[in-house]
Amino acid sequence: MTHYFKTIILLSLACLTAGSTFGEDEDTPLAKEMSAMNAAYRSLSKAFRSGPNPDQRAEYISQVEIILEHAKASVELVPALANTLATEEKTSMTASYTAAMQKSIQTLEQLLAALKAEDFAAASEQLAQLKEQKSAGHQRFQED
Numbered sequence: 001m002t003h004y005f006k007t008i009i010l011l012s013l014a015c016l017t018a019g020s021t022f023g024e025d026e027d028t029p030l031a032k033e034m035s036a037m038n039a040a041y042r043s044l045s046k047a048f049r050s051g052p053n054p055d056q057r058a059e060y061i062s063q064v065e066i067i068l069e070h071a072k073a074s075v076e077l078v079p080a081l082a083n084t085l086a087t088e089e090k091t092s093m094t095a096s097y098t099a100a101m102q103k104s105i106q107t108l109e110q111l112l113a114a115l116k117a118e119d120f121a122a123a124s125e126q127l128a129q130l131k132e133q134k135s136a137g138h139q140r141f142q143e144d
């Protein structure tokens with residue numbers, strides 16, 4: 001009987017080890033960068049939805065700086081979806097992803113410049129562009 005329990009315990013431990021090795025997806029480096037920019041993006045979008053408040057400009061600037069920092073770190077990474085493709089498609093998807101992310105970096109730099117110039121109308125336009133780039137980017141490059 002003792003032997004039987006020992007076998008059960010060993011089998012359970014083996015399953016646990018296998019679970020942590022092959023089980024739930026770990027966050028990819030890109031998913032980590034994306035998650036790190038998400039809170040700043042959400043509060044900025046929320047603020048602009050209800051009309052930006054000029055008194056909060058410094059806060060908006062630091063939120064854009066956070067998003068920009070993580071966008072810059074993201075540009076060198078490869079979407080998990082690209083890693084599931086054959087070499088040629090992988091290369092082509094990675095190139096399109098890099099170009100799209102570079103475009104967003106440019107938009108973020110323009111958004112930052114508009115905020116620094118206290119041009120909230122231009123800032124709203126850049127933020128709207130970023131929102132479109134984000135949805136398009138997720139549609140094209142994010143795994144289901």
Ligand code: HEM
Binds near residue numbers: 042067
């Ligand atoms: C401010 C803009 C953006 C925000 C706030 C944002 C936010 C997010 C969030 C929250 C995730 C899920 C992370 C997770 O799975 O834990 C994600 C995933 C992802 N995003 Fe974004 N995103 C933005 C822009 C973009 C752009 C412009 C692109 C492409 C050019 C992009 C490509 C991806 C990809 C490929 C993933 C899946 C992660 C992976 O493949 O490893 N995102 N994003």
